[in-house]
Amino acid sequence: MPTYRTASEAETISLGERLARTLPARGVVLLTGSLGAGKTMLAKGIVSGLGAAPADEVSSPTFTLIHEYGGGRVYHVDLYRLEEARELATLGLEELFDRDALVLIEWGERFPQLMPAERTEIRIRTVGDDEREVEVTP
Numbered sequence: 101m102p103t104y105r106t107a108s109e110a111e112t113i114s115l116g117e118r119l120a121r122t123l124p125a126r127g128v129v130l131l132t133g134s135l136g137a138g139k140t141m142l143a144k145g146i147v148s149g150l151g152a153a154p155a156d157e158v159s160s161p162t163f164t165l166i167h168e169y170g171g172g173r174v175y176h177v178d179l180y181r182l183e184e185a186r187e188l189a190t191l192g193l194e195e196l197f198d199r200d201a202l203v204l205i206e207w208g209e210r211f212p213q214l215m216p217a218e219r220t221e222i223r224i225r226t227v228g229d230d231e232r233e234v235e236v237t238p
């Protein structure tokens with residue numbers, strides 16, 4: 101399982117840019133890790149690496165829950181504020197999964213039964229003040 105270490109926010113963004121090339125153009129990527137681990141930083145890098153938007157235009161979809169980039173090529177979802185699985189229905193996540201797009205999801209592990217079985221997982225762990233360990237599970 102490929103494991104990487106980063107020593108700063110900027111390094112995590114560039115790791116995301118490199119990882120972007122290894123991800124399928126279509127599919128679901130769960131970004132897991134505790135609050136402040138760096139899931140959103142990694143998403144910035146992935147969106148930028150895919151050429152869908154510059155990293156500094158990618159912000160956390162904490163309140164809107166879904167952000168779209170590159171004219172629908174990439175979606176960034178954050179389910180942290182979602183309280184119940186049935187709210188997901190109104191979000192239209194199922195429909196996103198059917199699109200020809202890469203869907204990045206933070207806090208998707210809160211609703212495991214609603215996540216597609218076929219997915220990539222990227223786990224981020226804080227190992228020091230500014231150090232993170234990133235593990236990719238295809």
Ligand SMILES: Nc1ncnc2c1ncn2[C@@H]1O[C@H](COP(=O)(O)OP(=O)(O)O)[C@@H](O)[C@H]1O
Nearest residue numbers: 106107108109112135136137138139140141230
């Ligand atoms: N190596 C690192 N990688 C990513 N973020 C880091 C790193 N070191 C420090 N940070 C800080 O940790 C925080 C990560 O925030 P964010 O990506 O929003 O986390 P999450 O989405 O997992 O809650 C940011 O404040 C960032 O500056």
Ligand SMILES: [Mg+2]
Nearest residue numbers: 139140160206
């Ligand atoms: Mg986040």
